[in-house]
Amino acid sequence: MELLPEFSDAFASLYDKDHPSYEQIPTFFDPPPKPEDKLRQLLRREAHSLFLQDQTEELLNTDDLNELWITLEKHVTETSKSNRQLIKFEDYSRATSEVNAKCRKLLTVALFFELMVTSNFHGMLEIVSIYNHIMRRVSLIHERIALSFYDDFGHGYLSENDLESYITDTIPKLAQIRDCLQPSFERFYVCTVVKKIFFFLDHLHMRRVRIKDIASSGLLLKLLKLRDKPIVKRAKKNDNCFSMPAVLEVYEKYLDLDKDHDGMLSKKELSKYGSGSLTSIFLDRAFEVCRTYNGDMDYKSFLDFYFAMENRKSLPSMHYIFRILDINQQGYLTAQTLRYFYDGIEARLKTSKTEGVKFQDLKDEIFDMVRPRDPLKITLKDLINSGQGDTVLSILIEFDKFLAYEYREENLQNV
Structure with missing residues (x-):
């Protein structure tokens, strides 16, 4: 549709670079100072700090x-x-x-x-x-402001190092942690807390988390509940994931897997995780995708793996496992992908001399469960929308989960 001449002229004048109105356009973006501009960096930090102090004074006392x-x-x-x-x-x-x-x-x-x-x-x-x-x-x-003090330039997000500094400085205020934390274990405690927060809030691997997301996630509230002395209740187990018993439980599992005590986990050592039924094909892919050091997994990489395995219904866990299964980095799984990982299940079936289902039948069942928009491809969104994502992922990577699914009707009859 063509504009009338008078409207066309007016429209064109708006985009005339020499139009005087362009001189009046305000600056809408102030780039951060360059690393070598030390003075501007210091000024920006000081301004940000003063702003946060003013915000603190506005809070109710x-x-x-x-x-x-x-x-x-x-x-x-x-x-x-x-x-x-x-x-x-x-x-x-x-x-x-x-x-x-x-x-x-x-x-x-x-x-x-x-x-x-x-x-x-x-x-x-x-x-x-x-x-x-x-x-x-x-x-x-108050805690959002406290977190913001670790965001030097006021970008609105924290890196892992920033959050580590915050947690380290917060520990003296956490009575339930401060009174039982051994100095030698402090860095492992801090690492576990930070990795859990990042696992659940940075599942897209941006390597930063927005301060508003940390403050509103509920995870920070769990951590700060440790400021109070615990109420002794024999029958009730402490369900705070940041409590000392909870963090020690994760760390001890890592130590139990580390049979040669070198501080790292090999593929063979990680194969004993849980019931020891994760398939070798899945573990091979995990070591390809996850950060390793000379082919071994350190504690930080193990934490991501652990949180994914223990929280399979969660969105971050499905992101983590899907990234491993997506062997061609296409953003979807095909029948060929399912076949590739089913080979790991099939190998365990032969070793245990257990009668298994034909792959074609399993493939059809998975596609029926997920009902993807494209009948030939399963995306992560398809898995999430189906409500069966954790089940589908589990039967592809873990032999025991596969058997539990295949014999679910018999198990129900025996209950």
Whole structure:
């Protein structure tokens, strides 16, 4: 469609490089200083640090939180039979008008109705739910600012080294870690925590994680829960993945596999992982794809492997395993790819003298389970959308998982 002459001329004038309006366009990108420009680098760091200090001062302190609680109590609408202090929206609005400006920014109308979704009291909220929400939010913002101090130039993300520095500096505040951490184990503890965070938040291998993602992921909250002394409960196991027992469990598994005690894992040593039923073909590919040193896997590479094997339903785990299975780096699996990895299963079937399924039948079953958009190719997205991704990946890489799947009906009958 052609423009009318008057519109055509006006349109062309907008793209006239000599047009005077071009002189008024503001700068929208300020490139970071070059490494050799030491002065600008120092100035940028100092400006970023001052900005973060200002942000910290804007957070609610103990006095602000005490004032908030007193004001909420003052405007309680009614107290239930179970002594729960409830507040309706009108009284909440009055309370909001009486608190200081910092509190008022957080006590929004949207917050009231957001919390109302999970309230068990018609048209009212418990004031303790409001207070606890504000406490959690302040804590989250505080830690996001704390993380930002390790982002020198304010890019909004941290590298593994940046996060290692943060974790190291945080350990003295973690009572459950500080009181039992041996100096010689500190670097392994820090490494395990950092690799877990990166495994779940950097599954695309960008080698950096956004600070906002770390702060909102729930992983940081788990770590910071270790600041409190544990409540002794005999029947309850500590399920915090960053607790000392949890980290030691991972490290001890690594040591148990390291039979020659050289601090590295060979392919033969890693073959004993779990039940020892990972196929040799899968392990060969894992050592091709993962970072190794003279053909051996170090603790950091093992951690990625471990988290992938132990969390197969998770998106990062499926990313990890799919990358190993994608032998031609095409972004999809074909029948030939499935055949390649089934050879590893078939070899174990022959060794154990177990009757197996024909590959054609297994291939058809996998494609039926996944129902890919392209009937000849299975992408990672297809696996995720199918809800069967972890099952499909497991039966291709692990003999025991394959057998459990093949004999699932018989196993159910024997239960």
